[in-house]
Amino acid sequence: MTAMPSSTGRNALRAQVETKEQAWEVIRQIEEQIRNVIIGQDDLIRRILIGLFGRIPYSFRRGDEEKAGSGHVLLEGVPGLAKTLLVSAIANCIHARFQRIQFTPDMLPADILGTRIYDSKSGEFRTEKGPIFANIILADEINRAPQKTQSALLEAMQERQVTIGENTYGLDDPFWVLATQNPVEQEGVFSLPEAQLDRFAMMVRVHYPSPESEFQMLTSRLENIRVNTVAEPQAVLAIRQQAGYVYVDDKIRRYIVALGQATRNNGSNSLPIVREMVQHGASPRSYQHLLAMSRAAAFFRGRDYVMPTDVKFMATDVLHHRLVRTIRAEVENVGTDEIIAEVLRHTAIL
Numbered sequence: 424m425t426a427m428p429s430s431t432g433r434n435a436l437r438a439q440v441e442t443k444e445q446a447w448e449v450i451r452q453i454e455e456q457i458r459n460v461i462i463g464q465d466d467l468i469r470r471i472l473i474g475l476f477g478r479i480p481y482s483f484r485r486g487d488e489e490k491a492g493s494g495h496v497l498l499e500g501v502p503g504l505a506k507t508l509l510v511s512a513i514a515n516c517i518h519a520r521f522q523r524i525q526f527t528p529d530m531l532p533a534d535i536l537g538t539r540i541y542d543s544k545s546g547e548f549r550t551e552k553g554p555i556f557a558n559i560i561l562a563d564e565i566n567r568a569p570q571k572t573q574s575a576l577l578e579a580m581q582e583r584q585v586t587i588g589e590n591t592y593g594l595d596d597p598f599w600v601l602a603t604q605n606p607v608e609q610e611g612v613f614s615l616p617e618a619q620l621d622r623f624a625m626m627v628r629v630h631y632p633s634p635e636s637e638f639q640m641l642t643s644r645l646e647n648i649r650v651n652t653v654a655e656p657q658a659v660l661a662i663r664q665q666a667g668y669v670y671v672d673d674k675i676r677r678y679i680v681a682l683g684q685a686t687r688n689n690g691s692n693s694l695p696i697v698r699e700m701v702q703h704g705a706s707p708r709s710y711q712h713l714l715a716m717s718r719a720a721a722f723f724r725g726r727d728y729v730m731p732t733d734v735k736f737m738a739t740d741v742l743h744h745r746l747v748r749t750i751r752a753e754v755e756n757v758g759t760d761e762i763i764a765e766v767l768r769h770t771a772i773l
Contacts, residue, residue, distance in 0.1 A: 440654070440661035447725065449662060450476070452653040453516045459648050461509050463636020469723060470627050470740060471496060471509065475599055475659060477719035478667035479624060479712060481581060493663065494624030494712060494719075495580050495600040497565075497615075497744060504629045506603050510561045517659055518652045519558035519597070526568035532575035539588045550587055555579050558595060558656050562602035566612045573619055576600060580622040597659040617703070617747065624712040625737070626744035669718040670728040677773045679713050679734060685766045686746055696765045700752035705745045713741045731772050739763050 440446050450472065457468050474496040482490040498506050507523065514521035524535060537553035554560070555576075565573060579585050583594045602623070604615070620626075632640075687704030688697055697704070716737040721729045743759040752762075 440658045440665075443665055443722075443727065446662040446665045446722075449654045449658055450723065453513070456516050456650050456653060457509065457512045460512050460645060460650060461505055462639050462643070463632035464505070464509070464629075467627065467629060468509070470625070471498075471513070471601070473716055473719040473723060473737070474601075474625050474627075475513065475597070476662045476666050476722070477624065477712075477715040478663045479715045481583065491663070491667070492583055493597055493599045493659070494716060495602075495622060497620070497623040497626040498601060498603045498629055499606050499626060500603070500629030501605060501607055504631070506629055507561060507563065510559065510601050512650050514559045515650045516652060517558075517654045517656055519656045519659075520595075521559045521561070522554040522557040523561040523563055524554050525563050526565050526572070528567060528569065530568045530572045532572055535572070535575045536579075536585050537587050548588075550590065550592075552587075552592070555585055556592075556594065558597050558599065560598075560600045562600060564605060565602040566604040566615060569613050570616060570619075573613065573615060576602075577619065577622060595656075597656055597663075617745075620744045621706055621708055623744065624716060625740040627740055666719045666722040667715075668727070669721050671714065671718065672729070674773060675717070675729050675731065675734065676714070678731060678770070679710050679717075681770050681773060682713070682734070682738060682742075682766060683707075683710050685770050686742060686763070694765060694769055696757070696762055700749055700755075700757050700762055701746055702749045703747035705742050709741060709745050713737060716741055735767055738767060 440449055453472065454465075454468055458465065461468060474494040477494040478491050479494050480491045500506060511521060511523075513519075533553065535553050535555050537551050537555070539548045540551050541547075542549050562576065565576075579594060579598070580600050583596065583598050585592050585594065600623075605612075606628075631637075683705040685694065686697060686701060687693070688701055690698070713734065717729050717733040720733040720736050721727075724733070739760055742763050746759045746762060748757070748759065748762075751757075
């Protein structure tokens with residue numbers, strides 16, 4: 424493993440990220456630091472960071488304000504796979520304000536957003552801001568809260584702002600939501616509605632590490648490991664901007680559209696597996712997310728242009744939570760990953 428740079432070098436990285444080379448160096452440093460505490464999950468780390476540094480436009484520009492943000496990520500996996508540890512390690516690496524919100528059935532939207540409180544001394548109402556006002560939000564076990572509470576995140580995730588009473592408050596940039604859900608338990612959970620799922624740029628499934636990695640975990644002393652800060656939150660904006668400059672040919676754009684179209688049931692022109700197993704396909708919003716994640720994936724691979732392999736690398740993570748399966752697909756246990764794999768095999772690059 425490459426040695427960490429001196430504190431002077433780290434301070435230089437934290438001070439500015441103005442070139443592609445500086446951006447790649449910061450990314451390398453972040454990955455290296457996270458691998459100190461998350462063992463055997465290099466692919467997972469890369470995919471999560473692609474979400475952080477992917478540049479997604481979420482509204483039209485107003486004045487000098489840039490309407491773009493990071494790609495929110497839904498993590499799905501059984502307990503004990505270090506999902507929370509991964510998110511907190513990322514927050515520490517970029518010196519970001521981090522809030523973990525534990526979702527429960529009795530949670531209210533005000534517990535997330537904040538509320539208006541009457542001050543008897545001044546005779547006026549004051550606003551108490553909730554934990555949503557941070558750079559990185561971990562919505563832990565999001566499917567344990569009722570859908571009314573889940574929907575409290577919608578405005579924050581889509582518009583990067585929160586409305587409390589009559590006032591609207593902008594959220595700091597970067598603002599990044601990572602939510603976790605347990606795919607095993609069926610009791611006491613509330614499935615995320617399609618409108619909520621569509622706000623997540625990716626859904627990443629967290630799998631068990633290899634036996635060798637699990638053995639390595641048992642031999643390491645986590646309490647003695649440090650995760651050093653290698654960048655400031657503003658570096659996320661700079662790297663995100665660099666990733667947004669990655670060139671995309673129109674053939675790649677048409678390929679993304681063709682993939683999205685292929686997930687929809689368009690009658691006799693559809694693939695048999697789509698016609699029989701898909702009720703609703705990918706949304707137009709997913710095209711923007713797939714394009715942004717493909718750009719970030721190319722940037723992580725040291726390129727300033729997108730290749731079809733980048734699109735294929737990100738397609739499953741971006742699309743599989745957006746497909747609504749038919750009852751037949753659920754009965755026959757045909758998963759969305761299988762459907763997307765078939766779509767990728769049969770969709771040509773125009």
